[in-house]
Structures are given as C-alpha cells and as structure tokens.
Amino acid sequence: GDSVTQMEGPVTLSEEAFLTINCTYTATGYPSLFWYVQYPGEGLQLLLKATKADDKGSNKGFEATYRKETTSFHLEKGSVQVSDSAVYFCALRHASGGSYIPTFGRGTSLIVHP
Amino acid sequence: DGGITQSPKYLFRKEGQNVTLSCEQNLNHDAMYWYRQDPGQGLRLIYYSQIVNDFQKGDIAEGYSVSREKKESFPLTVTSAQKNPTAFYLCASSSTDRTIQETQYFGPGTRLLVL
DSSP: OOEEEEOOSOEEEETTOOEEEOEEEEOSSOOEEEEEEEOTTSOEEEEEEEOSTTOEEEETTEEEEOBTTTTBOOEEESSOOGGGOEEEEEEEEOSSSSOOOOEEOOOEEEEEEO | OOOEEEEOSEEEEOTTOOEEEEEEEOSOOSEEEEEEEOTTSOEEEEEEEEETTEEEEOTTOTTEEEOOSBTTBOOEEEOTTOSOOOEEEEEEEEOOOTTSOOOOEEOOOEEEEEO
C-alpha cells in the first residue's frame, strides 16, 4: 500500500536559517503530493501541492518539487521565521480510482528560535 | 466564508458516557472524514464518507460511530466502548471531482478529555 515517510522532529532552527524537511513516498502510479501545516491547537491547512512529476509547489516562501525518480517531495524555505513554528505533514493522494483517502506522514515539528 | 466548523472546541466525557462531536461544512463537498490525532502519532483515520447515507470504517473505527444524513454534516459519536478517547479530533472534507486537485480542508478540531 501507499506510505509516506518524513524525517523525525523536532527540527530546531534559529530565525533566518535554511529549512529542509525530508519527505519520501511509496505509491503506485502518479499520486498528487501535498504539504500541510498545523499551528498549535489548530487544524491542518494546505501549504502547497504538486500534481505531477517535476512540478514545484510554492507558498509563503516554502517550496517543494515533485521528484518521481527519487520518490521525494522535500519541503524547503530559505529563511525561516518564528511564526513558522508548527507541525508539517507530507501527504499523497491518488487522482483516480475509487478511493479518495489520502496517506499522511507522521508530521515533523519545527521550532524556530529568535 | 466557506469552511468547516467543529464544535465544541473542548469536550469532557465521563466514564460510560457517549459524546457526539459536530462537524459541518459549507464547501459543497461530497467526501468527509474524521481523524484522531495523538501526540507524536500523526493522523489516524476513524471513518470517512464519500456520499450521503454511506460511510466506511477507517483504521481505528472501534468505539466510534458516525452518520451522514446530510451532505453538510458528519457527526462523530465516541461511545463508552472507546476506552482511551482522550485525543484531538479533526474533521475534514474534500471534493470527489477528479478535475479538482484533491486538497483536503480541515476544521479547527475538538479536544476530548476524560473526567
């Protein structure tokens, strides 16, 4: 079955540092890939997505590129802020077929210090 | 504004009591989902529904029940059979239209605590 593996956290950085959160997946076919962010005490919200190989999703300074050859969708940001402290979830979902159930990674906590 | 609402924000359950968590969406989505979130364990799927009057068990359905009588509503009941209900519960919805990129939209969550 499908699976998503994220690097374990917490990831602790100083403000303005470069961020990478690794995400790799196992799936048949060509799923869509997503990054969701969860701020403390809130639900998840979509951060960015990519629907086919070599697509780059971007939002709020975050980027991730859909790499079919390495089955990866790593999240990056050039300069993090304290307000980026949150839990980040990588997910995949198939665009076709009968099931619309996404598969989530376990989440990676990011802590940014001033 | 379109979105998903969950209520209450906090819910307290006594031993042997059933409690119901509300989830309402005005996004006109066919599919709705319930997840349980425990610290360090990510999201676990409890139940999902792709159409009114139909729903399927997820990975951890035991001790929970749902109904889907209206497109907008997908309430979750935590029964007394659920022995460890303390968790953060998230409701989500999505389109089942294959022409729409398949983003899930989440509610703000309900934190359930046992007295």
